[in-house]
Amino acid sequence: MNWIDNFVRPKIRSILNPKRETPENLWVKDPESGEMVFYRDLEANQWVVPNSGHHMKIKPADRLATFLDDGKYDLVPVPSVPVDPLKFRDQKRYTDRLRESRAKTGYEDSVIVATGKLHDRPITVGIQDFEFMGGSLGMAAGQGIITGLETALRNKTPFVLFVSSGGARMQEGVLSLMQMPRTTVAVLRLREAGLPFFVVLTNPTTGGVTASYAMIGDVHLAEPGALIGFAGQRVIEQTIREKLPKGFQRSEYLYQHGMVDMVVHRHNLRSTIGSLAGILTNAPANDTFTGAAQKPLPHRQACAKPRLRRRATMTSIRRPPPRMPSSFTLD
Incomplete structure (x- = not known):
């Protein structure tokens, strides 16, 4: 053996037959x-x-590509907001966290708004990206949701919001909590215009978002197995000092107890929401309602049929006044 066998030949082999690296x-x-x-x-x-x-978890671009007709959509620009008004810093500067999340996701903040068509009907879609600082609700995210609602109001289309969030963004303090009433007012404006608001609760949906826009939609759908709640199970158990039932914050449990209207498999969300949007907007029927009735995959069962809740403010429900018994007299 000499230096040609030990060094030259292996080098030539590595050049002619480069080793293929396996992606992580x-x-x-x-x-x-x-x-x-x-x-x-x-x-x-x-x-x-x-x-x-x-x-x-699914990326917003993949979600839009599979949800809208032909995967075509136009992103709606979201107005800019002040960055790091509190000059917040914990283990890292807040601005550094924003920079890292933007480089990781390619988006300016956790909410993406897009317009497109669903079953040949115009629709506006908003998506919270959990990969961007846990989908937390800050000023930019709140402005994104309001922009989506205002876009739907301006274009007179239904609004679909895919929610995935850990709650309010602590780095913005009370300014993040202010987004809860702001988004609620925008939802009420859409409701006054008679346009439907669909909320799709995905895993996870927790914290302040469940105390605002995530739970005031016209129809609440949830993906199978999604974690939905305000506080965590351990915190609740320590507070009330009781053992909570297994899976009490999962979408199936919430459906059984009337907190969500439907549990729908991801493959069926497009057909289900498309049919419901057509019904609620009095659009001509061009498909059948089959989304929630298709056979789901094992261990994650979707509901057999939708169970829409009645609003307490519905004026169409007229209840007769209670009758007084004949023996009842006033003193």
Whole structure:
């Protein structure tokens, strides 16, 4: 053996036959079953694990591409807001966290607004991206939701909001809490115009968003297995000193107790919301309502039929006044 065998020949082989590096994200682990799933299979299945039916987080671009007709949409610009008005810093500067999240997601903040068509009807869609600082609600996110609602009001279209958030953004303090009443007022304006507001609760939906716009829609849909609640289970148990039932903050439990109207598989959201939007806007029927009736994947069952709640403010419900008994007299 000489230096030609030890160095030259291996170098020539490496140049002629370069080693293929395996991408780190080629396989994805299912957090529910521990199964390793091929990346392309997940992407083709809208990020739903084929065997367990677990709904993983999906990017806004993928969500829009599979939800709207032909995957075509136009992003709506969101007005800019002051950045870091409190000059907040914990382990990192707030501005550094924003910079990292923007580089990671490619978006300016956690809310993305787009317009497109659903079943050949114009529609406005808003999406909260959990990858951007946990989908937290700050001034920019609140302005994004208001922009989406105002766009729907201006174009006279239904508004669909896919919610995924950990709550208010602590780095903005009370300014983030102010977005709760601001978004609520915008929702009420859309309701006064007679335009439907669909809320799709995805995993997770917690904190301040469940105390505002996420729970005041006209129809509330939830993806199977989504975590939905205000405070965490451990915090509630420590406060009330009682053991809570298993899965009490999951979408199936909330449906059983009347907190959401439907639990719909991700594959069926497009057809379900499209049909409901046509019904609520009195549009000509061009499809059948089959979204919630299709057979779901195992372990994540969708509801068999929608259960729409009645609003206490409905003026169409006339109740007769109570009758006094014949023996009743006034002193």
